[in-house]
Amino acid sequence: MHAEEFIKSPVLTGSIRRVLVVDDSQLQLKIVGLVLARWGFEVLTATSGPEALRICAETPPDLVLSDWMMPGMDGLELCRRFRALDREKYGYFILLTSKSEKGDVAQGLDAGADDFLTKPVNNHELRARINAGERLLAMQRELSVKNRHLSVALEELREIHKAIDNDLRQARTIQQSLVPERVAEIASSRVSLLLHPCGHVGGDLVGMFRHGGDRLGLYSIDVSGHGITSAMVTARVAGYLSSTFPEQNLALQTMPGNRFAMREPAETARLLNQRLAADPGVEEYLTLAYVAADLHSGNMRLVQAGHSPALLLRADGRIEWIGDGGLPIGLVEEVSYEQHEFRMASGDMLLLYSDGFTEAVMKDGTMLGEDGLARLFRESAATGSGPDLMEDMFWRLTSEMENSEKLGDDVSAALLEFDVL
Template structure:
């Protein structure tokens, strides 16, 4: 390469992105002239008289910038550029080809080989300095981008680790929440209770359960806490303690008598007490809907409170469907509230379903919600071919097969089923 020795003054570099420069030329004179100029400008200069020598230097001590003559015996500057780009250097190196070629075809060939810039012989110091300065700007931006990418990769790795920790916590929370419903099926005398709980995420705001204060008495409930996720799941855990099947003395639906006997409170009174408990909890903004039944399994007498929840669905043994309940306010929504108790009787072979709106508000293939009529149809069809937990699983399967999105629940789905005096018929 031929460099005109017209200006040999020191010129400060703009960014310092280029520190090490490799000059490649088969002419020792040109190496001495160019190398001396670059050294006076403050660069660390290494020289090579051939392409293979240059590649060996790049592999052991990668330069920031390579200034290579195009026409050299053996390996040309063009081939050197191609081989240089194949090296795994860990950072980007700027490559300038010095040539007497100025035709567009040669320039395109050099760009295709990976060259960043060109200098045409004879090269003036002003032009050389300008091209190096342009390379410094590009390398500076590239290294800033690489640094930001490293920071982003580090942040993503930290985020991945945090997400994995959260995911592990949620899986454990799901296990804990599932433990709130330890029995999914239970035979009580000649009747049977089956429970279904399918959260739309790791944890959910639905809760179904039962408790048995005596051999012929049963408390059965379906609860839906507002919202989804961890906060709702924590509320369900607290409510599960208020309706404990293990510790009757903590169950607000039960009242201890002097004889040690636990009597069942009126369901309306139970809902009122639960509302007072939630209202008294500081910082709890969630509310819940509830359908709760106090059942006498000897007489079939049922007492139901419906606190903003879906109405209970009673499937008679003859196939008729009745909806029980007239609404009511959710629990924990307002301080001053009253509830009504609905009394009805079940006969042998009747089935009572308490369910969340995850059933009725599920969107079907036709774009409409399932609704109570659709649920009644599914309930009746499933009851014709099964009973107990099989019936519940069949209902859930029929629901998902008709949903617009068959692979994802948009809301928690839960239900509690009481089959009255069915075991006496077996």
């Protein structure tokens, strides 16, 4: 090194503070050490590989500047062992060598060296290589800091997600409680309910309420959207069709003597639409299929408000679709609804269902559709009844779906088996 180069070299500051110089030549150690000290580095020196490793273990350097050719442990082996040390921070390693063949360079890189300097060392080149190493270490340590911050943020997110997941599980339990009875025997008929949300909570609701010994209200509701907002709307609507508090049920009309009578289904839909449209802040709407059933005579009155048509499976195997549409509930303020009247005979089955059935995507890419639903209904009815029939339908549906492990929409249904007991 030349004296003028030594004097003109500026003091370096940054990520590299402590440098270990390793060389079996005392003269080379002194020259390089003086230059590095002049630049502001804390300089450590070692005359052999084992001594260098001991220093690295006790006082970890930011940079190691090691001769390649040394007796005993050479610079290549020192580099390998240096990389094997347990360090909190990355250490930069420069090999001093007279080797310039590509094979030698590749061998050094495989051992873990970051850079190379040819001997005799040029002062300007040494400074440039250290600057390059400093930039790399600065980026690595900045990345480490950011990774630590990211780890803290991820842990906080895990805790938040865990809390949300617990809340959603509790919300699912609450929503399931809106359907306290999944099967009921009324007079000589049987009602079964099925509810499978596509997430923790969903926007489907099925239910029933009784009035007198042989009067039944049966409904299937599908709120627009999914998730918590839809679930909150279903909870509110469940109160409007309460089976526990008849005075709050819009489908029942208060009569003299603290008695109740069932309203016409079309009037029930109108009142429900009026109530939902008037609720401030509620932008969701819902579709509804509601049946007022006389289980003594078999006379049925159905209102369909934007919901899928009811599916009637006659005892002789014939299929009838009942309903022709209508506007959803809560979409516009003033709506009138039409109702349909039909009669069920002994052994007939009536199915109210959400479009989670008919719009389910099958393995061939098509949707199940009404014909597919009718097929599933017939197949399940031939093998079982009541809640077993409903679960068999759901099993058949999911086994034919494109993704059998994840529902694309809530799936729900209400089944009335007339005069089967």
